[in-house]
Amino acid sequence: MSGTGGQAARAELSAIGQALAILGDRWVLLILQRAFLLRIRTFAGWRGSLGISESVLATRLKELVEHGIFELSAYRDGRTRYEYRLTERGLELWALLVAIHSWERDWADRGLSPLMHNLCGEDARPYLGCGTCREPMSARDTHTEQGPLATFSRIGPPRRHRRTVRPGVEPDLIDYCPASMEILGDRWSTTVLAAAFLGTRRFVDFQSSLGIAPSVLTDRLRRFVELDVFDARPDGSYRLTDRGLAFFEVFAFLVDWAQRELPAPEGSALAITHKPCGAALDPVLLCTACAQPLRRREVHFVLDRQGTQ
Template identity: 80%
Template sequence: METVSGTEPRAARAELSAIGQALAILGDRWVLLILQRAFLLRIRTFAGWRDALGISDSVLAARLRELVDHQIFELAAYRNGRTRYEYRLTERGLSLWALLVAIHSWERGWADRGRLPLLRHDQCGGDAEPYLGCGGCRKPMSARDTRVEPGPLARFPRIGLPRQHRRTVRPGGVADLMGYCPDSMEILGDRWSTSVLVAAFLGIRRFVDFQSGLGIAPSILTDRLRRSVELGVSDPLPDGSYRLTDKGLAFFEVFAFLIDWAQRELPAPEGSALTVTHGPCGAVLDPILLCTACGRSLRRREVHFVLS
């Protein structure tokens, strides 16, 4: 991925970019698991998530409240002897399905092959094995054939923000059949790990540039870079810089849908966006998921996971 650099005027305001807001909302293990269960198992009640995830009442209540505040869930009343409330995905929440499928696809390909359930494409009956495509030309798209141009206010301080929750560590680091793999949780479930990967996609390579760009403490950056190497996402080079491996570059599929959702759904200061262009056709980022079996676009209502 090529990054276009330029003079960036200092932002007078400290509002987060859309991508920064998305990381603040989604960069949490419990949030990802709550959303996953909402899509896969159609869980809508407090008790349903508590029983499925083994999460404490206080933590669950806090995460659900935030998801409602961010208009990803909405509260709806229903009758079951007496009036109760359930959490339903809004249109903004439903539009996250492609991001969650992209995470699943990366996991099957790079993190835990063969363990996770297949995604069946109802239109052709085949195993979808989805891959990232360009909405403009409908051809496969990867980090290597895209170009990123930051807006004039798309500065790294607009990506990070103070941590809202303590970092969640699940016992043993092993997920169940429907849980996300430890690799994904190490990247997406921690906002600094995700921010470091975003910076790497934008061309940052050296420790000092990660530190100054992200405003991250040296000890935290050292830990996150070490983890990225252990996960096989990046390689340290003799000159002290880091480069993304094939596994790390493949995570661009998730990154593409994160950018698309954030910049489409979340308000942000003008000039703080990233423009991603597909080199072969020149189209601005419009990511779609394509079915390996038939080559057609995958739509939310036309796919299902084979959980048996």
């Protein structure tokens, strides 16, 4: 793999392939999470909140602006300063981030902050639903058809900083758990998981459909087994565990966002349908308490849990 080609190569990618290339990075996820949760908008804000190096932060913010997720906005504070505002496209990632939080709360066994639903006043405990029939939706009751050109391969070489843990920094209440970071914070991992949702089971099939180096694939499969996302079967196949299958909630929003927001060649899309009602994928987060769809402006996280105990 040459690692060159940049824009030209990217234009050939399916929308999902592009989304994985943009979002499959732990720093990007943390930058976005802080933007939504803590309303951080400035370079200094992220640097202080994340303990991230200035060069890495500058690169990630530049890329997020190029991909139309943030826009630079000037304001006066004695002199002209700039802040990064989420665009409409960026704001649309809200549901994806809530889905990650929801999966972690259900499966990572951590005391995460509740997400309060303003409409009913209850802890929403969101679950994935179908926007058409409003019934729950899982990986098992969806059907996926790949377009003739649908491919996740050629997503470009992974970033070199993958899977580094900040030494000496304790995870705080809003940090992602290691499992989500390993699944989503690395583009090859996310790609392997996406292929599993599409029914890929065997090493050779992952390898041929993704064009992934055997050593990289071996490493990701081993980690997914350790993380209880995949189950290694005696026949050599890898099956999603219940924990892995539940990650479909996150995957559904990734696919939905990618295919709505990112231009891609014709024939490269995935057509996912909700089998019980036959409607095309239209994921929504539903409130466990009142069963209504959650909207961005109608929920809030309770972040002061530690302070109130």
